[in-house]
Amino acid sequence: MAAPLTLLLIVAVTIRAVLFRSSLAELIPERVEVVSPLNAWKRVVEGLALLDLGVSPYAGDVFHEVSPLSIPLNESNTSIHPSIMADALTAVALYLAVKDYNKTVFRKQKYALEAERYPLDCLELIRTPKEMYYIPLKVAMFYLLNPFTILSCVAKSTCGLNNAVIALFILCTVKGSSLMSAIFLALATYQSIYPLTLFAPALLYLLQRLYIPVNWQRSSFWLFTTQYTFMYLGSLCVMVCLSFFLLSSWDFLSSVYGFILSVPDLTPNIGLFWYFFAEMFEHFRLFFICVFQINVFFYTIPLSIKLKEHPIFLIFMQIAIISIFKSYPTVGDIALYMAFLPAWNHLYRFLRNIFLVSVVLLACSALFPVLWHLWIYAGSANSNFYYAITLLFNVAQILLVSDYFYAYLRREHHLTHGLYLKRKDGSEATLVLK
């Protein structure tokens, strides 16, 4: 499988290199759908220019990156830009992670089959190695050849770097190395706060891998949990302190984390926050900031309880929820969770809205630049048009995520109760959620 992956990497790098040399390389970094005030390359360059002038980059309101990561980015003058390398790294990490995960899935399935836990009529739901053979390659392909990823890479957005860190975190979790997993998770949280919610699924997966049951009374559970928590918090503290020592001030806390949480910059993007807070009554602003931020973290506990046997799907759900409800989303964040969709190929038969969702996503992606141009350049539309497409885009994403969740739960239900269910009178039954 190394050969097709290498071929895929070469194709992806070629596409990105070609786009870098074309005239699109000036247009794409300006697009608000692709870059946000948090991860724009222009702002990184600006921060470094401020540093050159002897002013702290956090003295103004332009630079919102955590500095140690951006400085090596600018120093590199190689022909292959770091964002291309980050993309390649992400793809390879996802490939290896999904490959390992497939092995785990197949092993669990084998044990369940031997224990005769599945009803006889749902054998067609069982996954075969043949069908699962190409999934890692498809995952890497979905990530590398996704137009969203390519746009994000050509824009030199640091979102590619964030995605790489999260992908490495997933790889380390799947491989079972809890220290590396904690370090990468701390790095991801250090860059933007939201990956904090990935702590629960990572913990669940590692517990599952070490055969420690999730039981409040068991001491082994608490031992491992405290171990992992300490590793995570320790790495996080080390990183924060390193940042402090780099610029000898705590400015970056309010510039980076305060900025993410309090949303002062209302630059339009594909998310829900900007127009909401542009039109918010002053009196309720704090209340709704809290509501919207809690909304991102709120689903962690219920989802962890429901999906405690399926932590990788939980990671997918969490990344999707972060991408939709975070304060400054970009298309690069969407590309990360969309890369996982081939791993859930077997759920296709239970998806209900996939046609509608894909058409709406395609149409909205096409309409974003059109309505932006009409508002900002032509002056014939106003902000409501762009806002409407934002709403539609997010509704489509929410539908996509909930559809996959529904399909996953339904398949689990069928695996326990049988595929062809009958009513009391023997006729074919329909399943509903009650």
Place this chain on the structure above:
Amino acid sequence: MVKEADHVPDTMQTPDVPPPTPAKDQFQEELVIRPLHSGDIYASFQFRTMWDTDFLRGSKVSHYRLFPKSLGQVISKFSVRELHISFTQGYWRTMQWGQPFLPSPPGAELWVWFQDTVTDVDGAWKELTNVLSGIFCASLNFIDSTNTVQPSASFKPLGLGNVTDQRFLRYAVLPREIVCTENLTPWKKLLPCGSKAGLAVLMKSEKLFHSSFHSQALHFRPVCQDWKCKSTVWELRQTLNVVFDLHTSGQGKREWSLFKMFSRTLTEACPLASSSKVYVDVTDNPQGELFELSPTTPLLSQAVVLGDRRTYSVYDLTNQATFGQTRSLNMLLRWRAAESAPPHHDARYVAGYGLQTGEIHTLMYNNHPYRAFPVLLLDTVPWYLRLYIHTLTVTSKGRDNKPSYIHYQPSKDRLRPHLLEMLVQLPPNSVTEVTMQFERALLKWTEYTPDPNHGFYVGSSVISALVPSVVAMDTNSTRECPLFSSFFPCKEESSYFMRVYTEPLLVNLPTPDFSMPYNVICLTCTVVAVGYGSLYNLLTRTFQVEEPSPGLAKRLANIIRRLRGVPLL
């Protein structure tokens, strides 16, 4: 000058009736350009159509050649002997501009001499004003008995005829009438060539109405056919007088050309015109020392106008050679004046398009021929225009000019603005351009002014310079000197301190829709609720096989059975 009508014998007629002379209409056009002392320029168009017809004897006129039919029918229907109508915008300033060739009052003025065969002059006057109101798209229908008079001595007939009974004269003026393109278009249509050829191509409304004074008039009267005055012909004169202002149309520069005045040049004479000439008044410029007229023309003519003998350079448009190689005639009058530029001046503007980004350009001019001097540029830019200091470029004479001192304080959203101070050395006789890119922010809806589409102002840049002085300055501050020369302290002899403020900028920001706060809150919360609702459903509910609910009869039966304690259906 009138040509003699040719007599063409008509063999169809009987010999004892004199053969009617065939109608020989004639059209002449002329433009006079007169530069005025105040720097403005006065252009006067005159178009004369001679109509050789005899509708007085009752014969119905049915053949129109050069004379406009719409006007001819009106004149013959209402038996008008003389018609004078003018539409004017602006007031003629005699003190600054001298005398006009054809005076007219502001608003609309109409005076008419009817033929003595008209019995009901008032009725004819009412109908005539209404018809003219339709022809000229003007509200002449407001002329009624409340503003009509019959002057006894001031408005004698200007044409032939000895009728002096004021009963046949009517005079009215509408001072409130506005002149616009709607009045110019039908007026132009009365010309034989329309506005397609000849001098009328210059009459484009976007330039004509952007002037200090504009007057279009129409004069109809009977005149002698030639100097022998054996027969009368009807003359229609259409005149257009316009005065272009030095500052509004001339942009402050004392240089006038046909293109600058009318945004058109002349390419041909009207083919129907027997004479087409342009006259430029060069009386004040005998040796060419005041202004320079190009292209040069050998034709010179003198005329007695308004009691004074004036000299004119003449351009004959019927002569193809006037148009030269380029086949277009654009006369240029350029005043010779010694203009000295100050040693240092600045300008600032915003470049770029759209509401997302922009660029601030500051231009600093050093007009001293050989001395360079330093300037300190201070820019205060509000926080909602996010400046990017890495895009700052300073160029002089096409090359990079690195400032020796830069102090930059970036802005903090809603707290403080940007501050940029730079020390730049301006090389002699050069323009230094400072450019910087910025991004426009979207503000909260309460942070916009009540007129958000007016834009937001950016204060002037302050440029403090040490300009080299022409004479040695006095550093002794105790000596007695007038107040106006002693404000800024003088530290050295060879240069003085000067502060220049550039233009403020007006920048538009993208605006949200201000009528939408409640709607936006509802819609966004709906989307969040859609997410919450679907996840809540999937998290709290489980899959169950759906049992169809039994019919109404069965449900009632079940209730009764439950009460009886008997197993249900």
